[in-house]
Amino acid sequence: MDPLLYVLDLIVFIGIFGILALSLNLEFGFAGLANFGKVAFFLIGAYTYALLSQIGVPFYLCLIAGATLSAAFGLLISLPALRLRADYLAIAILTFGEILRLIVKSESWIAGGDWGISVSPAIAISGGSHRVDVLVNIGLVYFCLLICFVIAQLLANSPYGRVMRAVREDEVAAEALGKNRARYKAQVLMLGSAMAGIAGGLYAQYLQYVLPGMFMPMVTFTVWIMVLLGGPANNWGAVLGAVLVTLFDRGTNIAKDYLTLPIDPSNLQYILFGALIILVLLYRPQGLLKESPIKTKALESVKRERSVVKGKGS
Amino acid sequence: MEEGLLRIREVSKHFGGVYAVNGVSLDVKEGGICGLVGPNGSGKSTLFNTILGIHRPDGGNIYFNGNCINCLAPHQIYALGLVNAFQLPRLFYQMSVLDNMLVAARGQQGDKLLNSLFLRRKWQEQEKGLIEEALEILELMELDKWAFSLAGELSGGQRKLLEVARALMAKPTLLLLDEPAAGINPVLGRKMFQKLEDLSRNGTTFFIVEHRLEILFEFASWIYVMDRGKTVVGGEPEDISEEPAFYRAYLGEE
Ligand SMILES: Nc1ncnc2c1ncn2[C@@H]1O[C@H](COP(=O)(O)OP(=O)(O)O)[C@@H](O)[C@H]1O
Numbered sequence: 001m002d003p004l005l006y007v008l009d010l011i012v013f014i015g016i017f018g019i020l021a022l023s024l025n026l027e028f029g030f031a032g033l034a035n036f037g038k039v040a041f042f043l044i045g046a047y048t049y050a051l052l053s054q055i056g057v058p059f060y061l062c063l064i065a066g067a068t069l070s071a072a073f074g075l076l077i078s079l080p081a082l083r084l085r086a087d088y089l090a091i092a093i094l095t096f097g098e099i100l101r102l103i104v105k106s107e108s109w110i111a112g113g114d115w116g117i118s119v120s121p122a123i124a125i126s127g128g129s130h131r132v133d134v135l136v137n138i139g140l141v142y143f144c145l146l147i148c149f150v151i152a153q154l155l156a157n158s159p160y161g162r163v164m165r166a167v168r169e170d171e172v173a174a175e176a177l178g179k180n181r182a183r184y185k186a187q188v189l190m191l192g193s194a195m196a197g198i199a200g201g202l203y204a205q206y207l208q209y210v211l212p213g214m215f216m217p218m219v220t221f222t223v224w225i226m227v228l229l230g231g232p233a234n235n236w237g238a239v240l241g242a243v244l245v246t247l248f249d250r251g252t253n254i255a256k257d258y259l260t261l262p263i264d265p266s267n268l269q270y271i272l273f274g275a276l277i278i279l280v281l282l283y284r285p286q287g288l289l290k291e292s293p294i295k296t297k298a299l300e301s302v303k304r305e306r307s308v309v310k311g312k313g314s
Numbered sequence: 315m316e317e318g319l320l321r322i323r324e325v326s327k328h329f330g331g332v333y334a335v336n337g338v339s340l341d342v343k344e345g346g347i348c349g350l351v352g353p354n355g356s357g358k359s360t361l362f363n364t365i366l367g368i369h370r371p372d373g374g375n376i377y378f379n380g381n382c383i384n385c386l387a388p389h390q391i392y393a394l395g396l397v398n399a400f401q402l403p404r405l406f407y408q409m410s411v412l413d414n415m416l417v418a419a420r421g422q423q424g425d426k427l428l429n430s431l432f433l434r435r436k437w438q439e440q441e442k443g444l445i446e447e448a449l450e451i452l453e454l455m456e457l458d459k460w461a462f463s464l465a466g467e468l469s470g471g472q473r474k475l476l477e478v479a480r481a482l483m484a485k486p487t488l489l490l491l492d493e494p495a496a497g498i499n500p501v502l503g504r505k506m507f508q509k510l511e512d513l514s515r516n517g518t519t520f521f522i523v524e525h526r527l528e529i530l531f532e533f534a535s536w537i538y539v540m541d542r543g544k545t546v547v548g549g550e551p552e553d554i555s556e557e558p559a560f561y562r563a564y565l566g567e568e
Pocket residue numbers: 329332333334352353354355356357358359360361
């Protein structure tokens with residue numbers, strides 16, 4: 001394969017997983033919602049995109065539709081989230097993802113079952129090479145990543161971000177301080193799911209096909225490793241985690257083609273992932289980057305004033 | 315008798331077979347500090363949590379400002395101006411002291427999803443004012459030096475102070491405080507009550523559980539005594555301290 005294509009391919013994957021990591025970071029890092037079903041919303045986005053693109057819907061509408069449907073499912077999932085204890089919720093969402101995958105796998109009238117369906121390119125450039133195609137995808141993916149990042153940053157550094165963190169820290173206290181935790185959880189899950197839906201659409205668009213095997217629970221765990229490694233409640237951390245884990249994941253994938261090992265290299269990859277997560281939790285439980293404190297204009301100016309006063313005093 | 319700001323009528327709350335609150339009726343009148351005392355386990359905290367909507371009462375009614383609030387969720391009760399500080403501080407430990415305060419402010423512009431994104435000017439303007447208010451309260455509680463530290467870095471006594479400070483940030487009509495002076499040095503405890511007394515002149519009513527009887531009796535205008543889930547007696551502090559039922563509650567029968 002063209003070595004430049006390896007690099008471009010890596011860049012696309014980093015972007016798509018960056019969006020997934022940002023969305024999980026919003027839910028888990030900031031609001032404390034342990035979403036172990038991330039792949040479900042990724043799947044909804046991808047299949048919505050694929051099915052709509054087949055009937056000729058323009059790509060941006062496919063993306064928006066995927067995000068919307070995914071958000072609707074996020075809302076649906078948030079309803080039991082209020083009743084269930086956190087650990088039961090985790091199991092419930094995890095199962096939800098698997099059920100969805102099994103449905104599209106066995107109900108072949110929906111989207112071709114095991115064989116999946118193909119997706120036509122978003123922007124057809126006549127006579128464009130494969131490289132140009134990938135470059136178009138990079139543009140699209142990073143545009144979406146940027147939007148998601150800006151939204152996540154604006155929310156994290158606003159009174160809304162303060163409430164998300166308060167709900168994470170102590171939801172009973174947050175409720176007693178006037179915050180409708182049910183509403184906040186529903187909104188955060190909707191927003192996170194919308195982002196995952198967009199990532200799914202981009203994934204379908206880039207690979208130009210969808211099939212059930214792309215949406216194994218391992219995707220969810222990969223995103224979790226990204227967030228835990230990068231540092232929960234830090235959007236830069238989420239992106240950093242996506243970069244590192246994708247490099248590792250794709251790197252070992254490529255190495256697979258050149259190495260002969262006594263065991264199945266895919267299994268080795270899972271073992272290494274497991275070891276990585278244990279190492280992170282043991283030695284760097286807060287992740288590579290620490291939680292970023294809330295920054296607003298007013299807070300920053302008070303902080304500055306105070307450091308000036310302190311400087312004079314000493 | 316004139317209607318109280320908070321009226322509790324025959325309220326009960328049991329946990330399995332334990333009648334933590336068993337048919338309590340009492341009134342908290344507007345203005346001043348109303349005290350609630352009683353031995354450990356007499357149901358004071360449970361009564362508070364029931365008033366706040368954290369527990370559903372098993373029987374009876376609770377009225378605030380004339381409205382029945384039994385069926386409201388805690389956040390709705392808070393919105394009416396009935397706020398509390400927990401006996402064991404429930405702070406947001408991974409957030410700064412100042413952010414803990416700012417969460418509690420009532421009527422915020424920016425704590426709604428769309429407003430936080432699209433009304434940035436508006437909430438930024440509002441936040442300036444809120445920060446000033448928060449710093450004033452923190453100064454009062456001698457916590458202003460720690461405004462930018464994480465709440466988790468505070469000592470036990472300071473956490474208690476922040477719990478009370480955070481509740482004050484909501485500018486409540488009625489503030490329930492569950493043992494605010496416990497674990498705080500006596501000088502600061504008295505100072506805190508003096509501040510609360512000042513605030514009570516400006517329209518905040520306080521309903522306070524406190525084991526530091528000497529402080530409470532000095533500042534409260536009315537005291538209720540609870541024992542084994544019931545209010546046994548209520549009156550002005552001078553009368554209560556001569557009331558045999560008060561001693562019986564604390565010292566047991568005989
Ligand atoms: N969540 C609960 N579950 C079971 N029993 C409880 C619970 N909360 C309080 N109790 C019991 O109710 C009684 C009253 O407790 P509490 O209201 O904390 O008393 P106080 O605040 O006056 O010391 C005690 O016997 C306590 O063990």
